[in-house]
Amino acid sequence: MEKQMRTTLLCTALLALLSANLHAEDAKQPPKRKSAKEIIDAAPASAWRDLDPANTLYMELPTGRVIVELAPGFAPEHVANIKTMARGGFWDGLSIYRSQDNFVVQFGDADGDDKAKAKPFPAGTKQHLPAEFTRSDKGVHFDRLPDVDGWAPQVGFVDGMPAAHDPKTGKSWIAHCYGVLGAGRNNPPDSSIGAELYVVIGQAPRALDHQLTVVGRVVKGMELLSTIPRGPDPMGFYEKPEQRAPIVSIKLASDVPQAQRTPLQLLRTDSQAFIDATEARRNRVDDFYTVPAGHIDLCNVALPVRTPPAK
Amino acid sequence: MEKQMRTTLLCTALLALLSANLHAEDAKQPPKRKSAKEIIDAAPASAWRDLDPANTLYMELPTGRVIVELAPGFAPEHVANIKTMARGGFWDGLSIYRSQDNFVVQFGDADGDDKAKAKPFPAGTKQHLPAEFTRSDKGVHFDRLPDVDGWAPQVGFVDGMPAAHDPKTGKSWIAHCYGVLGAGRNNPPDSSIGAELYVVIGQAPRALDHQLTVVGRVVKGMELLSTIPRGPDPMGFYEKPEQRAPIVSIKLASDVPQAQRTPLQLLRTDSQAFIDATEARRNRVDDFYTVPAGHIDLCNVALPVRTPPAK
Numbered sequence: 001m002e003k004q005m006r007t008t009l010l011c012t013a014l015l016a017l018l019s020a021n022l023h024a025e026d027a028k029q030p031p032k033r034k035s036a037k038e039i040i041d042a043a044p045a046s047a048w049r050d051l052d053p054a055n056t057l058y059m060e061l062p063t064g065r066v067i068v069e070l071a072p073g074f075a076p077e078h079v080a081n082i083k084t085m086a087r088g089g090f091w092d093g094l095s096i097y098r099s100q101d102n103f104v105v106q107f108g109d110a111d112g113d114d115k116a117k118a119k120p121f122p123a124g125t126k127q128h129l130p131a132e133f134t135r136s137d138k139g140v141h142f143d144r145l146p147d148v149d150g151w152a153p154q155v156g157f158v159d160g161m162p163a164a165h166d167p168k169t170g171k172s173w174i175a176h177c178y179g180v181l182g183a184g185r186n187n188p189p190d191s192s193i194g195a196e197l198y199v200v201i202g203q204a205p206r207a208l209d210h211q212l213t214v215v216g217r218v219v220k221g222m223e224l225l226s227t228i229p230r231g232p233d234p235m236g237f238y239e240k241p242e243q244r245a246p247i248v249s250i251k252l253a254s255d256v257p258q259a260q261r262t263p264l265q266l267l268r269t270d271s272q273a274f275i276d277a278t279e280a281r282r283n284r285v286d287d288f289y290t291v292p293a294g295h296i297d298l299c300n301v302a303l304p305v306r307t308p309p310a311k
Numbered sequence: 312m313e314k315q316m317r318t319t320l321l322c323t324a325l326l327a328l329l330s331a332n333l334h335a336e337d338a339k340q341p342p343k344r345k346s347a348k349e350i351i352d353a354a355p356a357s358a359w360r361d362l363d364p365a366n367t368l369y370m371e372l373p374t375g376r377v378i379v380e381l382a383p384g385f386a387p388e389h390v391a392n393i394k395t396m397a398r399g400g401f402w403d404g405l406s407i408y409r410s411q412d413n414f415v416v417q418f419g420d421a422d423g424d425d426k427a428k429a430k431p432f433p434a435g436t437k438q439h440l441p442a443e444f445t446r447s448d449k450g451v452h453f454d455r456l457p458d459v460d461g462w463a464p465q466v467g468f469v470d471g472m473p474a475a476h477d478p479k480t481g482k483s484w485i486a487h488c489y490g491v492l493g494a495g496r497n498n499p500p501d502s503s504i505g506a507e508l509y510v511v512i513g514q515a516p517r518a519l520d521h522q523l524t525v526v527g528r529v530v531k532g533m534e535l536l537s538t539i540p541r542g543p544d545p546m547g548f549y550e551k552p553e554q555r556a557p558i559v560s561i562k563l564a565s566d567v568p569q570a571q572r573t574p575l576q577l578l579r580t581d582s583q584a585f586i587d588a589t590e591a592r593r594n595r596v597d598d599f600y601t602v603p604a605g606h607i608d609l610c611n612v613a614l615p616v617r618t619p620p621a622k
Contacts, residue, residue, distance in 0.1 A: 101537055187598045202537075209604075226413070297514075297517065
């Protein structure tokens with residue numbers, strides 16, 4: 001620990017020095033920069049990708065639709081099981097039964113642990129899956145950020161997901177940023193099957209990274225989850241069943257009639273527009289922000305989503 | 312930038328190496344550690360400090376009380392002005408008029424920019440204040456974390472507030488963590504007087520650090536602010552006045568009769584219990600978490616609050 005601390009201090013000092021030089025140069029020649037919004041608005045069509053309906057969940061709440069992009073590249077077994085459960089209507093009529101401030105909302109079958117009351121899983125649902133906490137980095141396209149991260153050797157984006165990478169172990173994993181969807185589990189690492197899911201609604205709980213299976217992230221509708229009244233329990237579970245937030249249904253977008261789908265596009269994380277917009281946020285200089293931060297945290301990087309423009 | 316990146320990579324690699332050694336040692340001899348909760352529950356009375364009513368705001372909402380500890384050490388002029396405004400009932404009957412998902416709620420006088428409709432400031436309110444973005448580190452007691460931070464050379468705690476420090480400039484400032492209360496401003500740095508305030512309700516927007524005056528942080532009742540329905544505007548402003556969340560009143564706790572106060576204690580950030588609890592979270596090893604993170608982010612450090620035990 002001592003050695004690590006000294007190295008950390010040294011690194012911090014070095015970075016501060018270099019960063020100070022950078023700032024000094026900026027101060028000499030204030031750059032005329034486009035804002036992140038201007039860059040994104042001007043992005044060519046090729047910078048955007050369509051959200052794939054076969055890889056998208058619609059969570060219908062009484063308040064509206066939450067849209068999730070799944071991450072089969074990271075959690076193939078969980079995602080396949082989730083698709084089976086969605087097709088079988090597993091979550092329809094179930095609830096969000098936990099809302100812990102600055103942490104997560106959790107949903108699924110609140111009575112899942114009670115054999116007498118638990119909702120049966122749809123036919124084909126696997127009752128046991130391997131832990132899918134990390135994936136191999138072999139063949140993985142990693143859009144790396146240059147920014148230092150305290151939790152992982154490298155951070156960036158894979159398949160549009162905020163991700164971390166350890167070149168030493170050859171592993172990648174999705175980072176627990178705001179909006180990330182993960183599979184709740186009990187103590188055994190392989191105790192999740194994707195039936196009980198959580199979404200991060202607060203400061204990124206990165207201590208959960210590579211300790212749980214992450215299955216995707218919310219790309220639209222986070223405000224419907226983040227405003228759900230918190231449970232009184234220290235862990236946010238509700239006292240009474242009537243306090244739970246009902247789920248109308250969770251369906252695969254590809255199983256929803258075309259006319260009822262929400263077409264969305266996401267800015268590719270390997271596009272120049274994404275790189276430039278992130279840099280514009282990392283070193284924001286405008287009439288309001290006068291001191292460029294010189295840094296951006298993985299979980300502060302905006303992942304732009306839009307309605308496809310009319311053809 | 313190139314140099315900075317190379318240094319970052321080198322540092323990251325070094326840290327990964329040291330961290331790997333650490334983990335290997337942990338794996339050999341799994342330590343029998345107390346959990347953060349056990350450590351906090353066992354903390355001696357001396358590890359706790361009373362929240363000072365003269366330095367505490369009660370924000371009364373129809374849903375309950377939000378409690379704020381002010382930071383006069385960082386923003387003496389703003390805090391003094393806020394006390395004047397609270398005593399004069401400035402916010403009573405005003406509203407939370409902005410709720411932007413994963414960012415901030417903002418409150419004050421929604422009609423403040425409209426001279427015809429703006430609520431007059433109470434007698435004694437200063438109409439101009441200096442920017443108080445940073446303070447000198449002279450004589451400041453800084454409970455430093457050993458953890459690397461991408462935004463600042465050093466991070467830790469000052470006066471119970473999450474804070475950053477730059478030894479080169481001799482400046483300290485409060486970091487924009489979840490629950491931090493800041494003074495909204497227009498483009499001129501010295502355009503805030505503390506009338507329009509915001510609270511961070513999402514991933515720490517640390518790019519705001521030392522660019523705005525931070526005046527305190529919420530120590531209880533965050534869930535009342537974080538669940539306020541988001542405004543439809545991209546910046547979270549409501550379309551219609553009736554959508555705003557009303558504020559019953561904001562008062563200094565010392566102006567509230569003793570019987571109506573909420574006594575609270577906060578764990579001192581220089582106490583051994585705080586240090587040990589933070590370490591227990593940094594390297595959590597229990598039946599659920601099997602891989603210690605070896606790191607904690609400033610804004611992930613819990614700042615324990617309790618009702619004082621009966622004497």
